[in-house]
Amino acid sequence: MADNIKRITKMAGKHSVQFHEPPSIISVSSIAGKKEGEGPLGSYFDVVHEDPMVGKKTWEEAESEFMKQAAEKALEKANLKNTDIRYIIGGDLLGQLIATSFGIAELQIPMFGVFGACSTMGESMILGAMLVDGGYAKKVIAITSSHFAGAEKQFRYPLDYGNQRPYSASWTVTGSGAAVIACQKDAKNQGFNTDIIIPGATVGKIVDFGIKDNMNMGAAMVPAAFDTIKQNFEDFGVKPDYYDKIITGDLGYVGSEILVDMLKEKGYDISNNHMDCGVEIYDQNEQDTHAGGSGCSCSAITFAGYVMKRLRDKEWKRVLFVPTGALLSQVSFNEGKTIPGIAHGVIVESR
Amino acid sequence: MANQQKKSTMSDVVREKDVEKRNESYKQYVEQTTPKFSCFKNCVNAFIVGGLICTLGQFLVNLYMSMGADKETAKLYNILTLVFLSILLTGIGIYQKLAKFGGAGTLVPITGFANSVAAPAVEYKQEGQVFGIGCKIFTISGPVILYGIFSSWVLGLVYYIYTLIK
Secondary structure, eight states, X not given: OGGGSOTTOSEETTTEEEOSSOXXXXXXXXXXXXXXXXSTTGGGSSEEOSSTTTXXXXXXXXXXXXXXXXXXXXXXXXXXXXXXXXXXEXXXXXXXXXXXXXXXXXXXXXXXXXXXXXXXXXXXXXXXXXHHHTTSOSEEEEEEEEOHHHHHHHHSOOTTOOOOOOTTOOEEOOEEEXXXXXXXXHHHHTTOXXXXXXXXXXXXXXXXXXXXXXXXXXXXXXXXXXXXXXXXXXXXXXXXXXXXXXEEXXXXXXXXXXXXXXXXXXXXOXXXXXXXXXXXXXXXXXXXXXXXXXXXXXXXXXXXXXXXXXXXXXXXXXXXXXXXXXXXXXXXXXXXXXXXXEEOEEEXXXX | OHHHHSOOOHHHHHHOOSHHHHXXXXXXXXXXXXXXXXXXXXHHHHHHHHHHHHHHHHHHHHHHHHTTOOHHHHHHHHHHHHHHHHHHHHHTTOHHHHHHHHTHHHHSSHHHHHHHHHHHHHHGGGGOIIIIIIHHTTTTTXXXXXXXXXXXXXXXXXXXXXXXXX
16 A cells, blocks of 8 residues: 555656645636536536637637636635745647637746647646655645637637538637645645645556547557556555546546446456546536536536535545546548547545 | 458457457457447438438429429529528527438538538637638538549549530
8 A cells, every 4th residue: 555655756657656744735727618617517617618719819829818817816815915825837839829818928937838639637736746755845826727719720620611520520628727836734734624635646658559540539548548547556555446546637427438348457446436527527418518627627627616626525535536648639530640648646635 | 251250359359369360350349349330320310311302392493483493593593592591500509409400401402511611600700700710611621622633623524525525
């Protein structure tokens, strides 16, 4: 069991990290779009915007606005100012991360821009936790966003183009999620609730099983999720039931089934405690979202809104949050390359 | 080939050491587990929608002829009308809904081409008249224009050679 691992090193196994004084998540925020607000998790989000352009002129500006609001909301909920945050780690799906850059520029917080496609929330949280645990910051923000229209424009077709989407296609979530990660001791002294902690994480590597179909991203990302989850079990010496929930990002209906089968082959049965944000965020029948939700904010707002509530209410004690990303671009797809996947696993505990 | 008929199991995928074989196995496994649309149902929908559009076209030709136009002019006006209707419906957001149901039924007639030009025009307006609309308006229809003209040229050449030989 993890408790028996000698706590003399912060490295756990081959790819994981364990924190001796686990950083706390002291505040989270979730800003969602209309479709997400109408979905099964609608009531869990802090803010739902009916207007997908949130009063802006372009989709990209709108996504920046979602992100700005997510950062401000997370600060507001913790009664913090932007000057209290030492670093912000964030990313999005757009080229050159323009949604992030324009979104958080006003906050004037030193920034690390990261790209992990839809796994960005996991990547940001791990890096944020590492910065805090390493003593490089007392408080950081991990943030990400995505926008349906912006993503369609970047990766697929103009919105009004008449095409048919296959059943395996997913729907990019419009929204932004943020988490304030703080030094546990420091935050506790300041009166924050430090019950939710990040004891460790497993950093993912690129895994590619040769899928080329960009209309079936779930299947493309499964091998990466499989690799990270398996690695997490091995690095920490635990079994699936160590976690109340193993939460993947956007494998969707198709991908979830494949993941469970794949892990079963290795002797890990996660069929009882697996959950996928892409599956949970929309009602497949009512909202015509085919394979489920995707995008950076799919995992981010589901985690910030729904998962964090379950953790705070002590319904779940420990979860493994594994957002998954597909590292392709329009160019790589056109040039006939495969879709490499990546998944980052964050252990989140409620004490 | 016999290999392609055999069903792939997850066990095959996970135990396969050779990367290429594993990928092939995985691709097949995904193929098996991914739900697909009923091809038959798609064809029926496309037939109905495409048929209705073409019927509308014929009605328009008859209408214009009854208004005094000769056959060629009536056909021209018919095309103009269908293109106009596609662009209008694209602009107000209805075309996409029709196309989702109709598939090839909306894509194959001239309506598909009109929509493929109108949709990017709407999308890229924000990037300016020159670099936005100007550069990107033909992103989807580009291949149709290029290869349509090119194949006409090839056939023209073939026909020319044929007349020379005759």
